[in-house]
Amino acid sequence: MLREKALKAVYPRLKDQVVVTIMGAVAVELYNLGHQPNFFYLEHGMGLASSMGLGLAVSLPNEKVTVLDGDGSVLMNLGSLSTLARYRPPNLTHWIFDNESLLSVGGFPTATGSGTDLAGIAEKAGAEHVVLADTIEAVEEAFAEASERNGLSIIVSKVEAVGPASFAMDISLLENRFEFARHLQGLANG
Amino acid sequence: MPVSVKNSEVLYAALKSAGISLISALPETWLVHLMRMADDDPEMTLxxxxxxxxxxxxxxxxxxxxxxxxxxxxxxxxxxxxNGIVSVAQLYRVPLLMFISYRGEMGERDPWQTEGGRVTEPVLQALGIAYHNLSDPATVAHEIEQAQTLAQSSLRPVALLLTRDLMWEE
Known part of the structure; x- marks a missing residue:
């Protein structure tokens, strides 16, 4: 499955949620589907997207928060899966795209390619709802369920190690940051 | 336990007055009372x-x-x-307020704390993070309020170092 197609399939739901992506291909692919003021692209700080999602979810209990993460980033902050499972914010979806590689920095293989099972780690960390979704149909079903259920959802999708033709995004990092914060504060006050 | 309950209470009241409603923390001896207070406080997310x-x-x-x-x-x-401080908080101009127990400084008896104590202030200086040592319970509330004000106006991390004189009683 191509990550780009998976994102496109759920974009109608995603565009109404508070979304944090990691840097690189995921950010560009979501941006290319149509930027929204409720989308934040974490362009550095590898591993911290899931922690940001937790801070957002506990601070915006009336919003659905989705983190679009990757195997390399999750492996860099594995403890976060345990923290998410411990506090299990009911409005958080943590969706991990596993392409078994550090695609955006040259495609070096990660440990998921030699057996590390992120869904298994999430389950054993205590997450109650962990779903594998490796086809477009499965992704649509898993994301619809995650968006509607009241509970922490973790989705793991194996995807091809293919990224966008260009990594260019016509939005500056700080522009994205201030637009996102202003939008969220409107939600919090509204 | 010789960690000061009284001064921990002063600190906790001051950080609440500074508008803080969420604390993320890793347990450590000097912070034990502060963490208990946060845990017992229904207004605080810990x-x-x-x-x-x-x-x-x-x-x-x-x-x-x-x-x-x-x-x-x-x-x-x-x-x-x-890395998180530099690559997220500083890069994205976030007013990250940090309460840091200052282990390994003057009076430290645990050998394993001493290297960290030696480098704490130089590291904060190298990162360009404004910091202040908290040592007198009489002025803590004012100092925390000022740190919060600077963090919010500069949109940058600010560190408050909790010293032995404030946290420890013997």
């Missing part, structure tokens, strides 16, 4: 971390949502959080 750097992400998320938060950790936790 997130216990596995590793301190997670707290940077949590505080950044909280800030974007308009909520004032703080990290509470030992100075060795600061050392382990540096």
């Amino acid at each position: 997130i216990r971390l596995n590793k301190e750097e997670e707290g940077v992400g949590i505080s950044v998320g909280a800030h974007f949502a308009g909520r004032k938060s703080a990290m509470m950790m030992q100075n060795h936790g600061l050392l382990t959080s540096i």
Whole structure:
């Protein structure tokens, strides 16, 4: 499955949620589907997207928060899966795209390619709802369920190690940051 | 336990007055009373971390949502959080308020704390982080209020070092 197609399939739901992506291909692919003021692209700080999602979810209990993460980033902050499972914010979806590689920095293989099972780690960390979704149909079903259920959802999708033709995004990092914060504060006050 | 309950209460009241409603923390001896107070306070969200750097992400998320938060950790936790501080909090101009127990400074008896104590202030200086040592309970409330004001106006991390004189009684 191509990550780009998976994102496109759920974009109608995603565009109404508070979304944090990691840097690189995921950010560009979501941006290319149509930027929204409720989308934040974490362009550095590898591993911290899931922690940001937790801070957002506990601070915006009336919003659905989705983190679009990757195997390399999750492996860099594995403890976060345990923290998410411990506090299990009911409005958080943590969706991990596993392409078994550090695609955006040259495609070096990660440990998921030699057996590390992120869904298994999430389950054993205590997450109650962990779903594998490796086809477009499965992704649509898993994301619809995650968006509607009241509970922490973790989705793991194996995807091809293919990224966008260009990594260019016509939005500056700080522009994205201030637009996102202003939008969220409107939600919090509204 | 010779960690000062009285001064921990002063600190906790001051951080509440500074508008903080979310604390992410990794337990450490000097912070034991502060963490208990946060845990017992229905107005406070306490997130216990596995590793301190997670707290940077949590505080950044909280800030974007308009909520004032703080990290509470030992100075060795600061050392382990540096990439998050630089690559998220500083890069994205986030007013990250950090309460850091200043282990390994003058009076330290534990040999294993001493290297961290030696490098804490030079590291904060190298990162360009404004910091202040808290040592007198009489002035703590004012100093925390000022640190919060600077963090919010500069949109940058600010560190408050909790010294032995403030935290320890013997």
